[in-house]
Amino acid sequence: MNPNKALWEKGDFTKIAESMRASGSAFVAQLGITKGLRMLDLACGDGNTAIPEARLGAEVLGVDIAGNLVEAAQARAKKEGLSNCTFQLGDATDLSEISDQRFDLVVTVFGAMFAPKPFDVARELVRVTRPGGRIVMGNWIPGDPTLVAQILKISAAYTPPPPEGFVSPMLWGVESNVVERFTSAGVAKDDIAFFTDSFTFAISCTPAEFVDLFRKYYGPTMNAFDAAEKIGKADQLQRELEDLFSRQNQSGNANTTSIPANFLRVTVTRR
Template sequence: MNANKQLWEKGDFTKLADCMRQSGDELVERIGVAAGEQVLDLGCGDGTTALPAATRGADVTGVDIAANLVAAGQGRAQAAGLNNITFEEGDASDLAGIADDRFDRVVSVFGAMFAPRPDDVAREMVRVTKPGGTIVMGNWIPGDPTLVAQILKTSAAYTPPPPEGFVSPMLWGNEDKVRERFAAAGIPDDHVACERDIFTFRRDCPPGDFLDLFLNFYGLTMNAVEAADREGKGEALRAELSFLFDSQNVSSDPSTTEIPAAFLRVTVKKPG
């Protein structure tokens, strides 16, 4: 099986996505998705940003490599009564079957950054965007002190080294690398804008219970826990992550969790 597909079909990311709904809706509002737009949500999961875009009247296509998340997105759209959104399986590195210049807006929030062959990802996003259209990416920032970057950094310390030729997905959070990749895809530098933004995870439970969702349902941390347990280091990993979640929680109510995480918001205008 495709290793990336296997990773994102592991566990059940919908459990985490439930903590991201409000921020997903706020981000769609912030980037200005409008009625009548043709929107591609790439690495859409179960629709955290795709459904809010459709609710605002856009015609949305959600693409994800994980079959279970595509099915979950279809179920959420049906339950919401949205007939202007479709979900399908696909690889952000190779959007076979999607025509050139099709979408007014391509959105990928913590999705396409994890696809292999990042240069191909940039070229494919540019290819399927209409001239004059917009690409928006949300990418976690390497080394950032906030939650997700620290989860990934901590997990990596307990995981075997990646195979030769592996390109870290966190490089999508490096502005220079983003500009380099889109330049190779034909986008002038002055058509690329990057800014730091915040995505907040919210859950009606204590931080320890929120951590359990990552340990039990998020493929990247599940792999780290399995590797750490094999080396007799599982408790050390859990202790590091527990401290991280407790220290990053900004909720004044001990029975709830609210943790902001910084990301790089990338906006690309395809020349008309």
């Protein structure tokens, strides 16, 4: 199986995505969506941004590599009666089933950054966007002191080194890398804009209980715990993550969790 597909089908990301719903809707509200806008939501998960996009009247195609998340997104759209939102399996590195210049707006929030072959991802993002259209990415920032970068940093200390040739997904959070990837796909540097933004994880449980959700359902964290178990350090990893989540919790209530995480918002204008 494709390793990236296996990673995202391993757990049940919907359990984490529930904590991201409000921020997903807030992100979409800033995109200037109008009725009938043709949109691709790439690496869409269970529809965290695709569903709000459809609510605003866009014609949305959501694509994800994980079959379980595509099914969950389809169920959410059906429940809300959103006939203008469809979902299908697909790989961000190869969207050959999608015609050139099909979309007015392409969005990928913490999604396509995890696909291998980033230059292929950039090429496909540009190819399926019409001239005059936009590409908007949300990418986690490496080394950032906020939640997600720190989860991945802590987890990496317990896992074996990645295979030779592995390209960290976090490099999508470095402006120079983003510029290199999109200019190689034919985009002018001046048509790429950056903004550091924040996304809040909010859920009605304690920080320790939120860590347990990551341990049970979030593929990268599940892999870290699998590796830590083999070296007898799973409890140590648990303590480190619980300390991180508790320190960064801004809810003001020990029984609920609200943690902001910084990300790089990338906007590409297609000429």
